[in-house]
Amino acid sequence: MKQKVVALLQKAVEVLIEQSVLQSEWIPDISVERTRDAQHGDFACNLAMMLAKSAKKSPRQLAEVIIAALPEDANVEKVEIAGPGFINFFVNPNAQHEIIADVLRLGSSFGKSDVGAGQKIQVEFVSANPTGPLHVGHGRGAVYGSVISELLRAVGYDVANEYxxxxxxxxxxxxxxxxxxxxxxxxxxxxxxxxxxxxxxxxxxxxxxxxxxxxxxxxxxxxxxxxxxxxxxxxxxxxxxxxxxxxxxxxxxxxxxxxxxxxxxxxxxxxxxxxxxxxxFGVDYQHWFFESLLVEDGSIEDALGRLDKAGHLYQKEGATWFASSALGDEKDRVVVRENGQTTYFASDIAYHMNKLDRGFERIINVWGADHHGYIPRVRAAMTALGADSAKLDVLLVxxxxxxxxxxxxxxxxxxxxxxxxxxxxxxxxxxxxxxxxxxxxxxxxxxxxxxxxxxxxxDNPVFYVQYAYARICSVLRQLEEKGLSRNSQQGLDNSALLSTDHEVSLVGLLAQYPEVVERSALKYEPHHLVHFLRDLANYFHTYYNAEQFLVEDAKLRDARVSLIEAVQQCLTNGLVLLGVSSPEIM
RNA sequence: GCGCUUGUAGCUCAGCUGGAUAGAGCAUCGGCCUUCUAAGCCGAGGGUCGCAGGUUCGAAUCCUGCCAAGCGUACCA
Known part of the structure; x- marks a missing residue:
């Protein structure tokens, strides 16, 4: 739906460029946002305010012109100018209701996409020294790394986990x-x-x-x-x-x-x-990579050889140094100590070279935040090896x-x-x-x-989300126990009956799930998904308290049951990504 | 000293590439169970977004300075 709105605006802009009201070089990426307040409709656009200066018109005036140029669309009920010059779109509720059928049809695939297009991406995380058991400090990186991996898989990347x-x-x-x-x-x-x-x-x-x-x-x-x-x-x-x-x-x-x-x-x-x-802890790896391998198979020597050949190494005070300061690091780093031993950094250079050789389009390292000073030297090493250091994303925990x-x-x-x-x-x-x-x-x-x-x-919020799921399971059990009929198709056909505020906002929220998954994945920020699930649970609990689902009217009952089944599916899809269970009874 | 990160409600934290009246949970106070699970819902109070400038139609968000905290600044890993 958001994409449709953007497309409409793009067409309007094209028309206005033809009419010489606007010039193509002024046009920024058109950004459409969901509104926070229902009074502002469903989507809002700030385009008129962005272009006001170049077009030498007031934002509200320009907004009027843009709206006039918008093509008709059955899904858009109303377009308004508001505030300093926002263009607000009110979407036809019936068009919104299609999401219920989409969720039920897609099932566990709802929310997945292919924006990653099968690109190979590696996520290395935890990687704690094997000198003792994992403690709670490692837990955060473990969960973060594994959830990031799942999110990236959900949006189409080919993800390999490594320790x-x-x-x-x-x-x-x-x-x-x-x-x-x-x-x-x-x-x-x-x-x-x-x-x-x-x-x-x-x-x-x-x-x-x-x-x-x-x-x-x-x-x-x-x-x-x-x-x-x-x-x-x-x-x-x-x-x-x-x-x-x-x-x-x-x-x-x-x-x-x-x-x-x-x-x-x-x-x-x-x-x-x-x-x-x-x-x-629900964390599994495709690969366990041993540092000792790099020592045994000569990778470290290879890596240092390549750096040397490219003129990045020099001798000083009996040690071998990597001239990383020329590539953005604070100062040069020792790779071979005076006593002949290579440093940990030398291993890491070889390790990253190895990762690059394995053909990953993107490399993600999840590190403890105390290692942040280490990032520039690793990037410097990648650059020195002739690789694009932008391929590396270091995520600090x-x-x-x-x-x-x-x-x-x-x-x-x-x-x-x-x-x-x-x-x-x-x-x-x-x-x-x-x-x-x-x-x-x-x-x-x-x-x-x-x-x-x-x-x-x-008061752990996990229960709150799980409870919403369990409640829906319970309603569905009641449906059977009470011997009530259930016609899924009838439920979808009558989704227009879902017209209370609670139902409209619940449907609207469901439609946002795919966007939330995508944003969480691409920005490596799983907390957005957590917040979404809490919102979804909240909307559901409110709805539950406000309306009876198992009503006499079979059409309305089917419509409501379809809606909560969609909510149930969305909740469990999100929980699966987090590696959290969906209990049917609590 | 220098570098990176962070200062948002009593506490723990959100706040999407700058957008409309800054949000949530907990805690506090007041309501809601003869009805699908009250691990729930509804309502109230609570804010100088660290401080001071700047950029612009518009700043919690961007820039500068200051204050405070954490981390880093190894021929350790």
């Missing part, structure tokens, strides 16, 4: 060493656990299981392990040097093979845990600040003091957790009060 596993690098060595130290405790050794090691209980569990299976093959006495290692911070030393010393010692004492074994033990256990948590009542919950993976994603799911349920996370614009700070969300009598 980038940082299974190379120092953090993983710290984990492996932490597991080994806990294992040594199982062997009966006692010592001060490093302040910079991973202290979570899950590390002890992994070590215990490993110990039970392997027994004492990896045992060493504590004095030997700690001999020659720089002292830890509490003893006046440096915690980084201490843990690095322990890593070196672990590698030396265990040898390559045994170290790799304990390293794998930690990685696989935690990764399995992460996969399980995400799956239980602010971490939710967790509260228990008024008290802020401090979290740190290292100290093992955090609320896990699994705990959250157990407490508030999958539906509430997902809905809650995606309710707010993702790049905004968000307060997550556990006490509120975990209380059984909570």
């Amino acid at each position: 980038y596993v940082n299974d190379a690098g120092r953090q993983m060595d710290i984990l492996a060493t932490s597991v080994w130290l806990r294992y040594l405790e199982c062997c009966g050794q006692t010592f001060q656990f490093p302040s910079n090691g991973y202290k979570g209980a899950y590390v002890k569990d992994i070590a215990r299981q490993f110990f039970d299976r392997i027994n004492r093959d990896f045992c060493f006495v504590a004095t030997e392990v700690f001999d020659g290692v720089p002292v830890d911070e509490p003893q006046g030393g440096d915690k980084e040097q201490h843990i690095d010393g322990l890593i070196t010692k672990a590698q030396a004492l265990l040898g390559r093979e045994r170290y790799a074994q304990i390293f794998q033990e930690g990685l696989t256990a935690i990764l399995a845990d992460i996969r399980e948590d995400l799956s239980a 602010q971490f939710a600040v967790l509260y228990r009542g008024d008290e802020k919950v401090q979290m740190s993976t290292r100290s093992g003091d955090f609320v896990t994603l699994r705990h959250l799911c157990d407490e508030v349920g999958l539906d509430a957790a997902r809905f809650f996370y995606v309710m707010r614009k993702s790049d905004q700070h968000m307060d997550f009060d556990l006490k509120l969300a975990t209380s059984k009598t909570n």
Whole structure:
């Protein structure tokens, strides 16, 4: 309908250009908006105000001319000039009612479109280091990434989800060493656990299981392990040097093979845990991409080679630098350290090169907002590799600040003091957790009060939407129980009977759903969909309280039942996109 | 210090490429269940859109300055 209005205006503009009232170079994109106030009709256009200056006419005067040039259309009942020069369109209600038949005919496809035209698009999200279980901080990115993926699929993109596993690098060595130290405790050794090691209980569990299976093959006495290692911070030393010393010692004492074994033990256990948590959270991936692959197959060397060849690398102070500042970054970045090790950034360059080579038209990275400073250097790398960095969209997700009542919950993976994603799911349920996370614009700070969300009598809006769905299911059950007849075709044929304010606005809202899905997808803003669903539920609940659906008059009854069936379909379509269930009974 | 982001009702937040009287939920107060689920509905109060300028027919939205908060500013990941 919106498109029809735009088309009408376009024709009017063409006519006026012919009459030399307007000139074609003045014409902006014609924007038609839904009105907020029903008094202003269904659609409004600000064209007259935009063109008033160039046309040297007052906005209202120009609006009059435009309206005069509008072709007739059966769907448009009335066109008015209002306010400073808005052109308001009143749509014929019967034309609006067609949406009910459309929804019921399209079913689960209602709201889908093909604006993405099968373009390949990749969405990488969560990608948390496999050094511990996922906590509530990861939940928001997980839901956001998965909902964005579903939305993009709904508008026709060919979407691939990916999790980038940082299974190379120092953090993983710290984990492996932490597991080994806990294992040594199982062997009966006692010592001060490093302040910079991973202290979570899950590390002890992994070590215990490993110990039970392997027994004492990896045992060493504590004095030997700690001999020659720089002292830890509490003893006046440096915690980084201490843990690095322990890593070196672990590698030396265990040898390559045994170290790799304990390293794998930690990685696989935690990764399995992460996969399980995400799956239980309704998040599934097409690909799990391992950083170690980039190391093994020479991708990092390739990527650096390409940068070097193009003249973007130089040597300074024993390290190799990428001249990213020439490409928009704040300063140049090290890619190969003085000690010969490549940096995390070098891996990321290779990873993005790999993504580009896979032929995605668009690449989306969902990152924690604390990584925002990292974006320019990745774009610089893409540009340096000869790619169009505009292909990359980095979507930032602010971490939710967790509260228990008024008290802020401090979290740190290292100290093992955090609320896990699994705990959250157990407490508030999958539906509430997902809905809650995606309710707010993702790049905004968000307060997550556990006490509120975990209380059984909570006012979580997810129930409000689900309740609307369940209520409709209940009405449809009543229809059968009461043995009332139901003729769907008769319902559609008599949609003109749906003339109360509640019915008209409900029908109008249904018609907006496809636009909301498209906007949510293309702008990566799922919260619009959430707000829409709340509005739709609200309109329905109001309607429910105002009118009886199962009335004597069979024609009116069929018409009303068709309408609420359409609402039911629309609600569940939206909830499916959010990964939230549609309960038939509540 | 510099950079990015954010300041909207008591609280948590919406506000579409600048548009008509700035909205919702919660909280507070007052109504509605012999009728399809009251996890609901109706109504009321509550605002200097951080502050000050500017751009224009028109600014919460765009520009500048100031104030405040968060994050970033590693040869960590």
